[in-house]
Amino acid sequence: MDEEQLDRMRRGMDEEQLDRMRRGMDEEQLDSIMRLPKVELHLHHEGAAPPGFIRGLAKEKSVNLSGVFKADGSYAFRDFVHFLSVYEAATSVLKTPGDYARLTKAVLEESAANDVIYSETFLSPDFCGGGDVGAWREYLHAIREAAIETERDTGIILRGIVTCIRHFGPDQAKATALCAAETAGDWIVGFGIAGDESRGKPRDFAYSFDLAREAGLRLTAHAGEWSGAGSVREALDDLKVERIGHGVHAINDLALVDRLVENQITLEICPGSNVALNVYPNLAAHPIEKLRQRGVKVTVSTDDPPFFHTTMRDEYLNLARSFGWDETVFAEINDNAARAAFCDEDTRSRVLKRLERP
Template structure:
């Protein structure tokens, strides 16, 4: 079984967090930006825990200053994803890092990303869609500015709205205004929860923000009534096992709850989150799931069909990608 060659759908990918370390180091050298503390001696990203990871992530983004930088990032990220069989991917985009939430600047950044994504689709056959995400620990007021950027640029490329960042900061309901604005603009909704915030954070996101997907959501397993609710409502979990293991949430893939969630009929998908930070790829995720739970090609095909069904894209794109998955 060639897991690398299998066509894959990824729904949970942080754009800046997917930047290869060599790409960030190269930009830093071009711009004479000091990134001391961002990298280990072997050139990988350096972080101690989740909170430190967030600070390193934000430090690394300091070299991404212009729309052209983000266009170059688009190609670097999509080349890596396509190399591991990804045919459709959704990425989290933050106007916070693209023009400081200024709508005019955001339009320029978004245009550069979208234009390069279209070129990559022609060159590599990989389709990209964007999900705007306010940064939770930046607070609800800045999230409103981010939501306005999203609402004003919704379209075929920008199709979703979410919430990322430190789950310990505030409650989902603090961001209900932003989510209402995004919903009224026609954007599909997701929210990070159930990673560090526990099962109640998942329940709060579903109830207060009325999302259809949850980023991570794995700690729902600690509340089986919640697990049943997710299954009944068809809420899709964007699960990132390698990320969870790398950050110490679970000891190993074998101890990860994705298999139990799946057995309990929760709709699960698999993604890499911030792959170079966590030393993972979509191929590695599949290999580790195969080793831990003996998932086979049929399991992965079912997984990917569920993912494209849950994707924030138009029906024509969904049908085209589904045909690729079925043909494989």
């Protein structure tokens, strides 16, 4: 039975039949799925910091992070807006290029332990040097050197996407875009926007995206996580992006879904994050499978994994259990991600080669 036949079979299943298919996966199959080589496109650098790393750094620097952690040592937040403030408080202990070098190694070692072979990380000069180009270059050098060293040790490949912060406003985004443009190349490969979707409109940031595009950077934007399908359409129209971070509410506008398919727009979907933040009440209610069935190029990432108590292995395990995804589906997901990655073609070829199944 080929992949197309399998997809038709899944689409024709009722919930009871699909549940039997899920239960039919034994532990050996699930373990094999969790250990597949993986490509991750949506990872916030500071948001991937292990809590123990941040607590240790705070202790070294005598920084008071009361309210940032729960009693069990994990990050504490109530909702998305509070999450953003906790995120920025935790980030405040990262004060030097050396701190970011250490962070990079900690993040990549965790990703490699989850069988990630290629990752793109969101970096903001707002946190790395205060938006100053000269300071940003120093931070970037430290991050890149740590990434190269970790690649030698573990094989994981990292590339950077400079990200402006939406709730910092359009003027600050212009400074961030200038940092991105000045350091665009084979390692800084993209530009995007993250932060509070309720603040401003995508068109307010069009200048920054135009500047990044002219520098040769490829473009993505967080949209459709909180602000509905219309925000995805606005990001496509006003920012001319080729990938969308999250984008899950596109499912509520089937004409938009058709546009995503027609224009080959890839979605960087983070299921565990969406459930943890109550975008959806549980994984069974998540639209990732519906989007995939309609032909959208979906990928899987962790977003801010320690905040949301997830890893890439966890994401794969939970998707296999919830939707009956087998290794064939995950091969499709990783192929989507590798082909949508912003890296150069030589790097893409190496990644695709490592994804090949025996």
